[in-house]
Amino acid sequence: MSKPEFVYVTYIETTPEKLWQALTSSEFSKAYWFGTELRSDWRVGSPFALVMDGTTSDVGEILEYDRPRRLSYTFQHVLKEEFRNEQPTKVVFTLEPHGKLVKLTLTHEGFDGVPELLNAISNGWPAILSSLKSLLETGNALAVPMSALGTKGL
Amino acid sequence: MDEVFKALADASRRSLLDRLHARNGQSLNELCDGLDMTRQAVTKHLAILETANLVTTIRHGREKLHYLNPVPIHEIGERWIKKFERGRLAALSELKRQLEKRDE
Numbered sequence: 001m002s003k004p005e006f007v008y009v010t011y012i013e014t015t016p017e018k019l020w021q022a023l024t025s026s027e028f029s030k031a032y033w034f035g036t037e038l039r040s041d042w043r044v045g046s047p048f049a050l051v052m053d054g055t056t057s058d059v060g061e062i063l064e065y066d067r068p069r070r071l072s073y074t075f076q077h078v079l080k081e082e083f084r085n086e087q088p089t090k091v092v093f094t095l096e097p098h099g100k101l102v103k104l105t106l107t108h109e110g111f112d113g114v115p116e117l118l119n120a121i122s123n124g125w126p127a128i129l130s131s132l133k134s135l136l137e138t139g140n141a142l143a144v145p146m147s148a149l150g151t152k153g154l
Numbered sequence: 155m156d157e158v159f160k161a162l163a164d165a166s167r168r169s170l171l172d173r174l175h176a177r178n179g180q181s182l183n184e185l186c187d188g189l190d191m192t193r194q195a196v197t198k199h200l201a202i203l204e205t206a207n208l209v210t211t212i213r214h215g216r217e218k219l220h221y222l223n224p225v226p227i228h229e230i231g232e233r234w235i236k237k238f239e240r241g242r243l244a245a246l247s248e249l250k251r252q253l254e255k256r257d258e
Contacts, residue, residue, distance in 0.1 A: 126228035
Protein backbone atom coordinates (compact mmCIF):
# COMPACT_ATOMS: atom_id res chain seq x y z
CA MET A 1 0.00 0.00 0.00
CA SER A 2 1.54 3.30 -1.05
CA LYS A 3 1.10 6.29 1.21
CA PRO A 4 -1.17 9.14 0.03
CA GLU A 5 0.55 12.06 -1.68
CA PHE A 6 -1.89 14.52 -0.10
CA VAL A 7 -4.09 14.65 2.94
CA TYR A 8 -6.32 17.72 3.12
CA VAL A 9 -8.56 18.53 6.06
CA THR A 10 -11.23 21.16 6.47
CA TYR A 11 -13.85 21.61 9.19
CA ILE A 12 -17.23 22.69 7.86
CA GLU A 13 -20.21 23.91 9.86
CA THR A 14 -22.81 21.64 8.31
CA THR A 15 -24.21 18.11 8.65
CA PRO A 16 -22.65 14.96 7.15
CA GLU A 17 -25.78 14.50 5.03
CA LYS A 18 -25.60 18.01 3.50
CA LEU A 19 -21.89 17.62 2.86
CA TRP A 20 -22.50 14.25 1.25
CA GLN A 21 -25.07 15.83 -1.07
CA ALA A 22 -22.56 18.52 -1.99
CA LEU A 23 -19.93 15.90 -2.80
CA THR A 24 -22.24 13.88 -5.02
CA SER A 25 -24.54 16.44 -6.67
CA SER A 26 -23.55 17.69 -10.10
CA GLU A 27 -25.68 20.84 -9.71
CA PHE A 28 -23.91 21.67 -6.45
CA SER A 29 -20.44 20.81 -7.74
CA LYS A 30 -20.79 23.37 -10.54
CA ALA A 31 -20.88 26.08 -7.88
CA TYR A 32 -17.74 25.08 -5.96
CA TRP A 33 -15.71 23.04 -8.48
CA PHE A 34 -14.97 25.65 -11.15
CA GLY A 35 -18.16 24.91 -13.09
CA THR A 36 -17.47 21.18 -13.19
CA GLU A 37 -20.28 18.63 -13.08
CA LEU A 38 -19.79 15.28 -11.35
CA ARG A 39 -21.55 12.58 -13.31
CA SER A 40 -22.25 9.12 -11.91
CA ASP A 41 -25.10 7.00 -10.65
CA TRP A 42 -22.90 6.55 -7.53
CA ARG A 43 -23.08 2.76 -7.36
CA VAL A 44 -19.90 0.89 -6.49
CA GLY A 45 -18.30 -0.14 -9.78
CA SER A 46 -20.18 2.51 -11.81
CA PRO A 47 -18.36 4.98 -14.06
CA PHE A 48 -17.59 8.48 -12.83
CA ALA A 49 -16.85 11.56 -14.95
CA LEU A 50 -15.97 15.23 -14.52
CA VAL A 51 -17.67 17.30 -17.19
CA MET A 52 -17.11 20.99 -17.86
CA ASP A 53 -19.18 22.79 -20.50
CA GLY A 54 -20.04 19.47 -22.08
CA THR A 55 -16.41 18.29 -22.27
CA THR A 56 -15.26 15.35 -20.18
CA SER A 57 -11.92 16.10 -18.50
CA ASP A 58 -11.55 13.13 -16.14
CA VAL A 59 -13.08 9.69 -15.84
CA GLY A 60 -13.01 7.04 -13.13
CA GLU A 61 -14.90 4.42 -11.21
CA ILE A 62 -16.79 4.50 -7.90
CA LEU A 63 -14.86 2.38 -5.38
CA GLU A 64 -16.78 3.07 -2.15
CA TYR A 65 -20.12 4.68 -1.39
CA ASP A 66 -20.86 4.53 2.34
CA ARG A 67 -23.29 7.39 2.83
CA PRO A 68 -22.62 9.73 4.65
CA ARG A 69 -19.22 8.51 5.87
CA ARG A 70 -16.87 7.48 3.13
CA LEU A 71 -16.73 8.10 -0.61
CA SER A 72 -13.98 6.96 -2.94
CA TYR A 73 -13.41 7.00 -6.67
CA THR A 74 -10.60 6.71 -9.16
CA PHE A 75 -9.53 9.61 -11.29
CA GLN A 76 -7.91 9.65 -14.72
CA HIS A 77 -7.32 12.73 -16.80
CA VAL A 78 -8.38 12.32 -20.43
CA LEU A 79 -8.01 15.78 -22.01
CA LYS A 80 -4.28 16.49 -22.05
CA GLU A 81 -2.24 14.14 -24.21
CA GLU A 82 0.63 13.84 -21.71
CA PHE A 83 -1.56 12.57 -18.88
CA ARG A 84 -3.88 10.30 -20.87
CA ASN A 85 -1.82 7.13 -20.53
CA GLU A 86 -1.10 7.50 -16.82
CA GLN A 87 -2.47 5.10 -14.23
CA PRO A 88 -5.68 6.28 -12.54
CA THR A 89 -5.22 7.91 -9.13
CA LYS A 90 -7.50 7.37 -6.12
CA VAL A 91 -9.46 9.94 -4.11
CA VAL A 92 -11.04 9.19 -0.72
CA PHE A 93 -13.38 11.55 1.18
CA THR A 94 -14.02 10.79 4.88
CA LEU A 95 -16.73 12.65 6.82
CA GLU A 96 -16.72 12.69 10.65
CA PRO A 97 -19.17 14.73 12.71
CA HIS A 98 -17.64 16.73 15.59
CA GLY A 99 -20.41 18.64 17.36
CA LYS A 100 -21.63 21.38 15.01
CA LEU A 101 -18.78 20.72 12.59
CA VAL A 102 -17.99 18.01 10.11
CA LYS A 103 -14.35 17.11 9.61
CA LEU A 104 -13.79 16.43 5.92
CA THR A 105 -10.58 14.56 5.12
CA LEU A 106 -9.53 14.12 1.52
CA THR A 107 -6.68 11.84 0.56
CA HIS A 108 -5.33 11.45 -2.96
CA GLU A 109 -2.83 8.76 -3.87
CA GLY A 110 -1.23 6.90 -6.73
CA PHE A 111 0.81 9.53 -8.60
CA ASP A 112 3.75 7.27 -9.31
CA GLY A 113 6.35 9.38 -11.04
CA VAL A 114 4.02 12.00 -12.56
CA PRO A 115 5.08 15.25 -10.86
CA GLU A 116 3.22 17.47 -13.36
CA LEU A 117 -0.05 15.71 -12.64
CA LEU A 118 0.68 15.93 -8.92
CA ASN A 119 1.27 19.67 -9.21
CA ALA A 120 -1.85 20.29 -11.26
CA ILE A 121 -4.02 18.47 -8.75
CA SER A 122 -2.37 19.84 -5.61
CA ASN A 123 -3.10 23.35 -6.82
CA GLY A 124 -6.74 22.51 -7.32
CA TRP A 125 -7.95 20.81 -4.13
CA PRO A 126 -7.38 23.59 -1.57
CA ALA A 127 -9.37 25.97 -3.78
CA ILE A 128 -12.17 23.45 -4.27
CA LEU A 129 -12.36 22.66 -0.53
CA SER A 130 -12.36 26.34 0.50
CA SER A 131 -15.12 27.05 -1.96
CA LEU A 132 -17.12 24.05 -0.75
CA LYS A 133 -16.77 25.23 2.87
CA SER A 134 -17.83 28.78 2.04
CA LEU A 135 -20.77 27.52 0.01
CA LEU A 136 -22.09 25.25 2.77
CA GLU A 137 -21.57 27.79 5.55
CA THR A 138 -22.63 31.03 3.91
CA GLY A 139 -24.47 30.01 0.77
CA ASN A 140 -22.18 32.31 -1.22
CA ALA A 141 -21.56 31.40 -4.84
CA LEU A 142 -24.66 29.27 -4.65
CA ALA A 143 -25.74 29.70 -8.24
CA VAL A 144 -28.23 26.84 -8.18
CA PRO A 145 -31.67 26.74 -6.56
CA MET A 146 -31.82 24.85 -3.27
CA SER A 147 -34.52 22.64 -4.76
CA ALA A 148 -31.94 21.21 -7.12
CA LEU A 149 -29.89 19.88 -4.22
CA GLY A 150 -30.29 16.37 -2.92
CA THR A 151 -31.84 15.06 -6.09
CA LYS A 152 -28.64 13.29 -7.13
CA GLY A 153 -27.09 10.30 -5.47
CA LEU A 154 -30.18 9.23 -3.58
CA MET B 155 -8.02 31.90 12.26
CA ASP B 156 -6.15 33.24 15.36
CA GLU B 157 -4.66 29.80 15.82
CA VAL B 158 -3.32 29.78 12.27
CA PHE B 159 -1.53 33.11 12.71
CA LYS B 160 -0.22 32.09 16.13
CA ALA B 161 1.11 28.83 14.70
CA LEU B 162 2.78 30.61 11.79
CA ALA B 163 4.41 33.24 14.03
CA ASP B 164 7.32 30.98 14.88
CA ALA B 165 10.38 30.24 12.74
CA SER B 166 10.76 26.65 14.00
CA ARG B 167 7.18 25.82 13.12
CA ARG B 168 7.53 27.42 9.69
CA SER B 169 10.65 25.32 9.09
CA LEU B 170 8.65 22.17 9.93
CA LEU B 171 6.02 23.27 7.38
CA ASP B 172 8.82 23.89 4.86
CA ARG B 173 10.09 20.36 5.39
CA LEU B 174 6.62 18.93 4.77
CA HIS B 175 6.20 21.17 1.74
CA ALA B 176 9.43 19.72 0.33
CA ARG B 177 8.36 16.17 1.17
CA ASN B 178 4.85 15.42 2.34
CA GLY B 179 3.85 12.52 4.59
CA GLN B 180 6.76 12.16 7.03
CA SER B 181 6.99 10.28 10.33
CA LEU B 182 8.19 12.02 13.49
CA ASN B 183 11.59 10.34 13.11
CA GLU B 184 11.98 11.59 9.55
CA LEU B 185 10.95 15.10 10.57
CA CYS B 186 13.46 15.17 13.44
CA ASP B 187 16.26 13.88 11.23
CA GLY B 188 18.92 16.56 10.70
CA LEU B 189 16.98 19.20 12.64
CA ASP B 190 18.58 21.28 15.35
CA MET B 191 15.64 20.71 17.69
CA THR B 192 14.92 18.14 20.37
CA ARG B 193 12.34 15.50 19.68
CA GLN B 194 10.19 16.97 22.46
CA ALA B 195 10.34 20.43 20.87
CA VAL B 196 9.34 19.01 17.47
CA THR B 197 6.43 17.12 19.09
CA LYS B 198 5.27 20.29 20.85
CA HIS B 199 5.45 22.37 17.66
CA LEU B 200 3.62 19.68 15.67
CA ALA B 201 0.81 19.68 18.25
CA ILE B 202 0.36 23.45 17.79
CA LEU B 203 0.42 23.06 14.00
CA GLU B 204 -2.16 20.27 14.25
CA THR B 205 -4.44 22.38 16.44
CA ALA B 206 -4.29 25.10 13.80
CA ASN B 207 -5.12 22.46 11.15
CA LEU B 208 -1.91 23.32 9.27
CA VAL B 209 -0.63 19.79 9.77
CA THR B 210 -2.76 16.70 9.62
CA THR B 211 -1.78 13.13 10.45
CA ILE B 212 -2.87 9.73 9.23
CA ARG B 213 -2.02 6.21 10.33
CA HIS B 214 -0.18 4.33 7.62
CA GLY B 215 0.61 0.79 8.70
CA ARG B 216 2.48 1.17 11.97
CA GLU B 217 3.53 4.73 11.28
CA LYS B 218 1.90 8.06 11.97
CA LEU B 219 2.57 10.32 8.98
CA HIS B 220 2.41 14.12 9.00
CA TYR B 221 1.02 16.10 6.06
CA LEU B 222 1.04 19.81 5.30
CA ASN B 223 -2.57 20.96 5.11
CA PRO B 224 -2.66 24.16 3.04
CA VAL B 225 -6.45 24.63 3.25
CA PRO B 226 -6.41 27.22 6.13
CA ILE B 227 -3.70 29.23 4.33
CA HIS B 228 -5.81 29.17 1.20
CA GLU B 229 -8.79 30.44 3.19
CA ILE B 230 -6.73 33.37 4.51
CA GLY B 231 -5.74 34.21 0.95
CA GLU B 232 -9.32 34.01 -0.25
CA ARG B 233 -10.41 36.44 2.43
CA TRP B 234 -8.16 39.30 1.40
CA ILE B 235 -7.18 38.62 -2.18
CA LYS B 236 -9.68 39.60 -4.84
CA LYS B 237 -10.11 37.57 -7.98
CA PHE B 238 -8.71 40.23 -10.33
CA GLU B 239 -5.63 40.72 -8.12
CA ARG B 240 -4.51 37.11 -8.41
CA GLY B 241 -2.77 37.42 -11.79
CA ARG B 242 -0.93 40.62 -10.87
CA LEU B 243 0.16 39.23 -7.52
CA ALA B 244 1.50 36.10 -9.19
CA ALA B 245 3.43 38.28 -11.67
CA LEU B 246 4.82 40.39 -8.81
CA SER B 247 5.93 37.31 -6.85
CA GLU B 248 7.63 35.92 -9.94
CA LEU B 249 9.40 39.25 -10.57
CA LYS B 250 10.65 39.32 -6.97
CA ARG B 251 11.84 35.73 -7.26
CA GLN B 252 13.70 36.40 -10.51
CA LEU B 253 15.34 39.62 -9.26
CA GLU B 254 16.45 38.12 -5.98
CA LYS B 255 17.80 35.03 -7.70
CA ARG B 256 20.13 37.22 -9.79
CA ASP B 257 21.59 38.74 -6.63
CA GLU B 258 22.57 35.36 -5.21
